[in-house]
Amino acid sequence: MVGWQRHLQSAIRQIGKRVECSYNPSANFSSSSSSRLEGVLPYFQTLCKPSAPTISRPLHQYFQHLGISSSRTLLAEETPSPSPLTPLLTSKTGKDEEHKQKSLTKPDKVQAILKGIKQSPKKVNLVAALVRGMRVEDALLQLQVTVKRASKTVYQVIHSARANATHNHGLDPDRLLVAEAFVGKGYFKKRLSYHAKGKCGVKVRAECRLTVVVREITPDEEAEIAKLKVKNFVKLTKRERRLVPHKLIETTPIWNRKGKARERERNGAAA
Template identity: 65%
Template sequence: MVGWRRHILHSIIRRVGNSPHRNLSAGVECSSGRICLAPLPGHFPFLQRALGLSSDVIPRSFYRYLQESGISSSRKLLAESDANITPVRSPLTPVLAIDSGKTESQAVVSKPSKVQAVRKDIKQSPKKVNLVAALVRGMRVEDALLQLQVTVKRAAKTVYQVINSARANATHNHGLDPDRLLVAEAFVGKGYFKKRVSYHARGKSGIMVRPECRLTVVVREITAEEEAEIARLRVSKFLKLTKRERRLVPHQLIETTPRWSRKRTPE
């Protein structure tokens, strides 16, 4: 393989050696008809190994052929481009920060309209979790957390944690007011339904399904119109409120289970 490559290179050198152009852009001519390179020993290492030359001397005709063909090494290209290099704007850099000359701390950060929190792999049926999610959907965050504390359902703890996480994301990450947050959306998605073996009598067996789901809670700040409506509903009395108005201003906690089926707790 090396002999074949060396044969091809020697044929190229012999073809170029009869060219009338003798001027060179770089290098110093030695007495032996070769070009002594500048102290950059790593120009063409694979060619020098193939031709059996030293690290600082290559034939003049071959060097001229490489110069006329525009072939060079990465070291020389980098050395020549250092003087004329111009900075290029990165596509990942914000345009406003570069044009205005402001730092990241001085730049105005716009608050998002909605912030969400997602919990995956909930070991419960989507229908059961959605019953609790629909209970607090449309409530203020403070009222929703208070309602979930008295809700006697296993999914109440999961929904409470996701709403609390969404409030923390909106407060600490995006700078929203925690007292003006509203549960805009609370929806449940279906996850993996794992199938397991269920053993029956008389040596028979069946399939037992263990469902999973995911819960997404989206919170947002209350608008000025909603604040005015809440203030009006709190002042007015003896009015029959709609379902949406009762969620904005819950006058009493909603009972989710009958009183006689609850477990008595020691006082």
């Protein structure tokens, strides 16, 4: 037992002895005071009982052994009070459950938007119309062989839309279709265009925004695609050709092809 605990125990014993010595029924005490002392005396007698000297125990256990309730027992007996953070925690868990339910319900369409494209809307729309209505895999393959500057931009947006559909909403990447691909007008910045004789004009720096919407192929469209793959030597409509592209459309420039062929022939003859 610690030293201060021993001093406390000895002080309690001395108080008990004093009370026992002062307790005398023949003394000039009133009945009320004697009744009080009668109730206090057995309590101090229990306090003055010596405990086993060889056993060293904590102070709260010593008080429990003597019959004095300590703070630890009081805290254990009390009912736990609700924490002020419990409503916040419940609200957070509720939001998590709602988010899980929303993730389980797959949306019909998923989109990706790119703003501030430094190119005119007409030029970007030429490439967007090329892959509009195609399957995502075929559209990405088509854009890889397209020799247009906007093809890289459209490729990135379609790739981002596919990533949004698969990662955020759990759609099947093999069954995705480019449902919509449209271009909107952005800021047309006006700049000075310098001419001869100290004159100047106005040139426009066009910007646009591209929106690509993808969706999953329906079972009817899958059946139609399977039928179209079997058919041979049948003239397909524009929509059917987009669903089942039999060949990649080459969009290389048509000018100066003869000149390139002649240069190759000359190089081959010289070699």
